[in-house]
Amino acid sequence: MIYNFDLGADGQLRTGFKGYNLSSEVEYVYGESEERITNLGERYSIALDKVIAHDDEVVFSYTTDKEHRERALLISYLAPELNDQYRLDDLTISVVFLISKNRLTVITKRRVASIIRVLTGLHLTHTDNFAIETALEVMKNSFAIMIDELRGLKIKIDELEKKITNTRLVVPVFSNLLSLQKYMLSLTSTYKTDKKQVDSLRTYFKNGDGEDEEINNTISGIYDRIETMDSIALTYSKYLNKIDSLINNISSYQLNNIMKTLTEISIVLTVPTIIYGLWGVNVPLPFEKNVFGMLLVVLISIILSIIVWAWLRRKRYR
Known part of the structure; x- marks a missing residue:
């Protein structure tokens, strides 16, 4: 499936028709068997199907658009994909950006609703760097989702503590603790991996045009959220370790x-x-x-x- 977003004169992205459209400034493609992904891979000489299939590693490299003979940036990061089963292999999804001067292509192997929500109606301050600014906004939203999930863990930890106090049953409580620890591990490893991509994007932007205040503010906002996540993750990890010790003592x-x-x-x-x-x-x-x-x-x-x-x-x- 392909979503197209057109950049208006006022700097706002507006949803275009679905399907392949060369005139759209922003394109969101998802689906492992999507023909458009194959075409993009051939156009940029990249095995995009393998890049989007790997939800445990990221990519940052330069490539060339064969059709327009211009340089492009390939960058992927890990976005949270939440589920109630806490299966470690399903907690993240690889999001790929193909950034060129006049176009941004976003690619995932499955539909990610949060990406569509961010792109729909997004207002950009400077259209000269709209591709990088849009990509950063998508990443910023992913960090916001991870912060909300980390904060939501507090409720699950409180429920776990109540269960320990009220039932004293070790086996089901230990199972819940293991699930929370797996989830915490996935979130922390995801945002720490993505931080490296933000560092690379900042370097890339500074080497190009580093005077765009809005992009600098967006990057600073992402770093602020990373610091918040570091603080929350450290606190909750210590608390989960104490609960683990408590369960061992009860056992x-x-x-x-x-x-x-x-x-x-x-x-x-x-x-x-x-x-x-x-x-x-x-x-x-x-x-x-x-x-x-x-x-x-x-x-x-x-x-x-x-x-x-x-x-x-x-x-x-x-």
Whole structure:
């Protein structure tokens, strides 16, 4: 699928018709089998299908537009793609930018609604650098989404803490903790990887035309969000580590209680074993000729077992 966005004289992007359109300044293409992606790959001598398929690495390189004989910039970054299952391989998606002087092409292997929302109605201050400014705005929005998700983790962490306090069940709580840690790992590695791309874009822009104040402000805004994410991620990571230690302590405490209970049971059962062993020797014994001798021996063993159990309870061995 192809979305086209036309740049108006007032600097605002307006949605054009869907499909291939050479006159559009901004083009968003998605779909792994999209023919347009194949054509772009041949035009720029890039294996775009492989670039968009890799959601664990980024690319920053220069290429050449064969049709117009002009230099272009290929840059990819990782955008958050959220899901409730927290599967590590589905938490990010590769977003590819092809930046030339008069055109920006955005490519993903699946439709990303946030990209369309950013591009629709985006107002640009300087149309001379609209491609870089638009790409930075898309990246800035991705960082905003990651910040919101990091802040949203606080609610999930609070729910996890309540579950630990109320249920004391280790197995389901540990599973939830592992999911949150995986999600935190994915978000932090994503924005740290993307920061390198922002650094490269800033260098690229400074080497070209570094006097555009709006682009400088956009880059500064992205760095501010990265610092915010660093602070939030550090705090939540420490808190999750403490919860992990708490769960391990609870697990050890529950295991100790189980071992104490098993030890207590084995001690209590040892009493009738000793009594039955003594009454089984081949020598004259009390109650030997009594009709209820066996019942009396069983009763004695039960009474002594109860006494031992009560003594263990009083000694707080449980």
